[in-house]
Amino acid sequence: MIHLGELLSAHLDGELSPAERDRVAEHLEECDRCRDELEDLAAARAAVRSLPLVEVPATALGLPEPVVVPLTRRKSVWAGMAAAAAAISIVVASVLAPDGTAVTPQDLSDPFGARVSLDPGFTPTKVAQVRVATGEFAE
Amino acid sequence: MVETASDISWEDVARVYGRKIYNFAYRLTGNPDDAHDLVQEVLLRVRRGLPTYRPGSFEGWLWRITRNAFLDDVRRRKRRPTTALPDELDRTGLVSSPAPDEVLASIRLGEDIQKALLDLPYDFREAVVLCDVVGLSYEEIAQAVEAPIGTVRSRIHRGRRMLRERLG
Numbered sequence: 001m002i003h004l005g006e007l008l009s010a011h012l013d014g015e016l017s018p019a020e021r022d023r024v025a026e027h028l029e030e031c032d033r034c035r036d037e038l039e040d041l042a043a044a045r046a047a048v049r050s051l052p053l054v055e056v057p058a059t060a061l062g063l064p065e066p067v068v069v070p071l072t073r074r075k076s077v078w079a080g081m082a083a084a085a086a087a088i089s090i091v092v093a094s095v096l097a098p099d100g101t102a103v104t105p106q107d108l109s110d111p112f113g114a115r116v117s118l119d120p121g122f123t124p125t126k127v128a129q130v131r132v133a134t135g136e137f138a139e
Numbered sequence: 140m141v142e143t144a145s146d147i148s149w150e151d152v153a154r155v156y157g158r159k160i161y162n163f164a165y166r167l168t169g170n171p172d173d174a175h176d177l178v179q180e181v182l183l184r185v186r187r188g189l190p191t192y193r194p195g196s197f198e199g200w201l202w203r204i205t206r207n208a209f210l211d212d213v214r215r216r217k218r219r220p221t222t223a224l225p226d227e228l229d230r231t232g233l234v235s236s237p238a239p240d241e242v243l244a245s246i247r248l249g250e251d252i253q254k255a256l257l258d259l260p261y262d263f264r265e266a267v268v269l270c271d272v273v274g275l276s277y278e279e280i281a282q283a284v285e286a287p288i289g290t291v292r293s294r295i296h297r298g299r300r301m302l303r304e305r306l307g
Contacts, residue, residue: 006296013270015277015292044299047252047306048271050245054171056161060178061153 003027004034008041149186152201157182159273160205166268167209169257180208198275199282206265206283255305263298270295 004027010016011024028035160181164174184204192200256264262284269280277295281288 006292009296009299010292040303041299044302045271048267051249051252053162054165056158057175060175061157063150063153
């Protein structure tokens with residue numbers, strides 16, 4: 001009987017051709033010796049694979065330091081976003097004001113115009129003040 | 140898949156493969172200093188070689204460079220005395236805090252496995268490490284060591300048999 005030999009290791013690694021796979025499966029059915037050897041090989045393979053991957057020291061890689069974005073720049077981005085969010089909330093509050101007044105598409109084309117049309121007390125001066133306060137003219 | 144040199148930088152190689160290259164050398168030599176030096180040398184060669192890299196198996200290309208750098212280093216040193224196995228207790232910081240028995244047992248087992256690996260003749264050790272530590276396919280190993288795939292298969296098999304005998 002010709003035993004499987006190195007086909008057994010290749011079998012463990014999934015490196016057999018379909019024909020070899022069939023041959024190995026058939027042979028293992030009837031050969032104790034090859035089954036024992038397969039067990040031994042599997043143990044050796046598992047032993048090496050159980051070794052932990054050691055972390056590589058950063059000094060070996062020599063990678064440049066990661067670029068740090070200055071804090072002030074990040075703050076100004078967030079401030080801009082906060083201003084935009086505030087402006088949107090005012091617009092939404094205006095358009096959804098529950099006073100029963102219908103808002104036409106024309107009104108919506110200029111949110112501040114819509115607010116003026118809905119709220120007689122909201123004068124152009126106030127519009128300008130809100131625009132400054134929400135940062136629309138800030139930059 | 141890496142198609143051209145412009146698809147990848149040496150920094151990418153360092154980030155993606157640095158740890159594997161380090162472990163390749165560390166398991167082949169049992170020496171962290173050698174492994175450290177090898178990673179630096181390989182990255183230098185990758186940096187120089189990338190502009191002329193041609194589409195193909197990037198893994199095969201990279202590990203061929205790694206292997207050649209390793210062998211050049213071995214030849215150049217002829218060899219400084221191999222240091223004892225690194226003290227894994229120190230490395231894992233387990234000296235200062237009591238470890239459960241099973242943790243200590245697994246460290247001892249790891250040391251035994253490393254010692255058994257170091258006992259193997261180079262070709263067999265290399266094939267086993269590339270397969271079971273680095274995780275390359277037989278085809279990739281064949282390209283890396285510039286040997287036929289049948290030779291790779293035979294080396295892995297014989298290497299595992301020798302390991303089994305040594306580990307008892």
